[in-house]
Amino acid sequence: MKKWIWLVVAIIVGLAVGGYSYARHAENQKLYEDAIEQGNLQISNKKYTAAETEFMNALKKKPGDKRANVLLKQTQEYAAGDSSFAARQYPDAKTSYTQVTNTKGGNQQLVDRAKDQLSLIKKIQTNLAKYTKVYNKALQQQKAGQYVDSNITLNEILTDKNASQSYYKTIFNKAKKLRDSNNSAIENNSIPTDPNEADNFEQPSNDPVDNPNVAANSTSSSSASSDTASTSESKDSAVSSSSSSASLTSSEKKAADNYKGSNEYTVPDSKKKINGKDATAMQIKEARATIKAAGVDEGALSDQDIIDAINGALKKNESLAQYAKENF
Structure with missing residues (x-):
């Protein structure tokens, strides 16, 4: 009779302990799921530090959990990419974002955002190379x-x-x-x-026709003087017919012609x-x-x-x- 009583007591105690353990496990599972859900929600809101905290809380409820670890590391990698990007350290940012896109079983929003950032970095680096060359x-x-x-x-x-x-x-x-x-x-x-082209500059002319400040050679032949005078008269006539109130130097006339x-x-x-x-x-x-x-x-x-x-x-x-x- 006593053995039967002890058996019943043992069963009752076992059920109580089992029930408690199950309840405790169920509670931890719920807290774990809530933490994962909140972490993903924080990612949606682009609050990555808060998301990291939630994933660490999930790991406290289920130490060593693969899913929580993957999400935590992926979030940390994305945040590192953002920090490098903000500092214009594009190669480092590219490395971090690539790690995010290669994560299996992680958050898809992070993957999509990382891909967008990689496309932007490619464009930036292309433009930087072009601007630097220019x-x-x-x-x-x-x-x-x-x-x-x-x-x-x-x-x-x-x-x-x-x-x-x-x-x-x-x-x-x-x-x-x-x-x-x-x-x-x-x-x-x-x-x-x-400096190699300095001698190619146009120099002032010594021709008295082009430069009124240079006197004519007194030893010139009378024939040359006559030709010069004739040429001068022709030019004066042409100018007069063009305008009675304005005159052009020979260099200006040449440029106009x-x-x-x-x-x-x-x-x-x-x-x-x-x-x-x-x-x-x-x-x-x-x-x-x-x-x-x-x-x-x-x-x-x-x-x-x-x-x-x-x-x-x-x-x-x-x-x-x-x-x-x-x-x-």
Whole structure:
């Protein structure tokens, strides 16, 4: 009889302990599931630190749980990618985001966001490479004294809407500083030219016809004097017939006779652009300074001639000074 009683007691105790254990397990399971759910919710809200805390709480309820571990590590990796991205450390960010996309059994939202970030990084790195190449070209042009050409090159950065985004802040600011330096040099008339081309500049003429400050040779033959006088009379007559109140020097007359260019009134709007963008007064002013420094009479050129010269130089991938010497 006593054995039967003890058996009943043992069964009751066993059931009680089992029930308690089951209840405890069920409670832990619920807390674990709640933590996982809250962690995923925090990811949806882009609160990654809070999500990490929830996944760690899940691990406290189920130590060593694979699912919670995967979610925790994936979230930490994504957060690390965001930190690197914010610091413009794009290679590190790319590594972290790639780890996120390769995670099996993780949060799909993190995978999708990481893929978007990887696409953005690819675009940023492509643009950075392009802007850096343009900047380096402009810098070399400045060092060569080609300030206008340098500014034209810099416009590829400064007029690009994408370049003003925060991702490109460093290279964009460097481009603006270089442009300011170029403008300062132009305004101060400190426009150096290639030392090897200095002797090619047009020199003042000693011909008395072109330079009234130089006296005629007193030993010239009477025949030469007669020819000169005759020529002078012909020129005076031509000028008088053209205008009774204005006169041109021989160099101005020569420039007018030789001018075969175009102006802004004779070309369509599409021809009034520089590298596809509307030409500005500053660009034309800078270009005139460069052309003048190259020994070319920029005063004989219309604004449209200047625009054509800039585009021609860009098309031939040569300096504006060199293009002007070759074509004017």
